[in-house]
Amino acid sequence: MKVTLLTHTPTPEKIVAAAARCCYSNDDPDKLLDEMTDEKAARFLQKLNDLGHQSPLEHVSFTFSISGVSRALLAQITRHRLASFSVRSQRYCGFEKSDFIKPPSIAKSEVNDIFDDSLSQSKSNYDELIDAGIAKEDARMVLPNASVTSMVLTMNARELLHFFSLRCCTRAQWEIRQLANEMVKLVKQAAPNIFQKAGAACDQLGYCPEGKFSCGKAPALDKILEVYNRNNSR
Numbered sequence: 598m599k600v601t602l603l604t605h606t607p608t609p610e611k612i613v614a615a616a617a618r619c620c621y622s623n624d625d626p627d628k629l630l631d632e633m634t635d636e637k638a639a640r641f642l643q644k645l646n647d648l649g650h651q652s653p654l655e656h657v658s659f660t661f662s663i664s665g666v667s668r669a670l671l672a673q674i675t676r677h678r679l680a681s682f683s684v685r686s687q688r689y690c691g692f693e694k695s696d697f698i699k700p701p702s703i704a705k706s707e708v709n710d711i712f713d714d715s716l717s718q719s720k721s722n723y724d725e726l727i728d729a730g731i732a733k734e735d736a737r738m739v740l741p742n743a744s745v746t747s748m749v750l751t752m753n754a755r756e757l758l759h760f761f762s763l764r765c766c767t768r769a770q771w772e773i774r775q776l777a778n779e780m781v782k783l784v785k786q787a788a789p790n791i792f793q794k795a796g797a798a799c800d801q802l803g804y805c806p807e808g809k810f811s812c813g814k815a816p817a818l819d820k821i822l823e824v825y826n827r828n829n830s831r
């Protein structure tokens with residue numbers, strides 16, 4: 598898997614802070630942006646975070662290059678409807694022998710050969726269909742979820758935080774979790790105040806919303822309330 602941050606809205610933290618300031622100021626937004634310093638932006642972003650005022654985060658977006666991931670990951674990430682995607686086409690692009698993702702659980706297991714045999718068979722069936730004159734758009738039907746793909750992905754900062762809350766969680770599948778964790782590292786460098794708490798839901802909320810599926814890393818909200826009520830009932 599290779600993930601890079603291709604580009605993002607310039608001065609994202611100042612833009613978000615100026616947009617939020619606009620809600621409470623008689624000054625024009627461009628003046629608010631001109632007067633915005635890094636220190637003021639950091640203070641404002643902290644305030645927004647405390648208030649849970651998230652809509653100003655929609656004014657800044659981040660664009661990633663993602664390659665060496667599976668079509669299984671593609672099926673999951675494209676469920677995030679507020680993101681924009683450009684994905685390598687299986688109708689126009691050919692398929693190489695090495696173009697498969699192998700899950701670590703299989704690579705280190707005794708049944709690794711089953712996986713390798715299955716993928717070789719798929720690949721040779723694909724090649725035979727292509728050699729017989731079948732179009733790529735039809736021949737690809739014999740390719741598995743492990744087939745590799747690449748994409749350009751753009752999300753605004755609010756959607757990124759939402760995506761991280763779901764996909765950095767231990768409940769998420771390993772490959773998309775690995776991707777989300779790589780993206781967290783990149784956006785934290787670009788906008789540390791916006792993404793201060795970026796990560797799984799428990800990192801952002803301070804409690805786990807997963808109920809009986811919780812990994813136990815963070816307490817559930819009802820446990821926090823129980824302790825709070827106990828401490829305040831005297």
Ligand SMILES: Cc1cc2nc3c(=O)[nH]c(=O)nc-3n(C[C@H](O)[C@H](O)[C@H](O)COP(=O)(O)OP(=O)(O)OC[C@H]3O[C@@H](n4cnc5c(N)ncnc54)[C@H](O)[C@@H]3O)c2cc1C
Nearest residue numbers: 673676677678679680756759760763764766767768769770
């Ligand atoms: C651990 C895990 C397991 C999963 N298992 C399955 C599964 O078994 N089967 C399956 O089908 N999916 C599964 N999913 C996918 C999941 O159901 C969501 O489709 C996916 O996570 C996208 O989430 P979202 O809709 O919140 O996000 P986005 O599409 O990124 O939307 C962000 C937010 O915008 C709002 N929004 C967006 N569109 C609308 C709309 N049309 N109407 C109202 N509000 C909207 C919602 O508040 C939403 O949370 C799984 C996801 C996870 C993390």
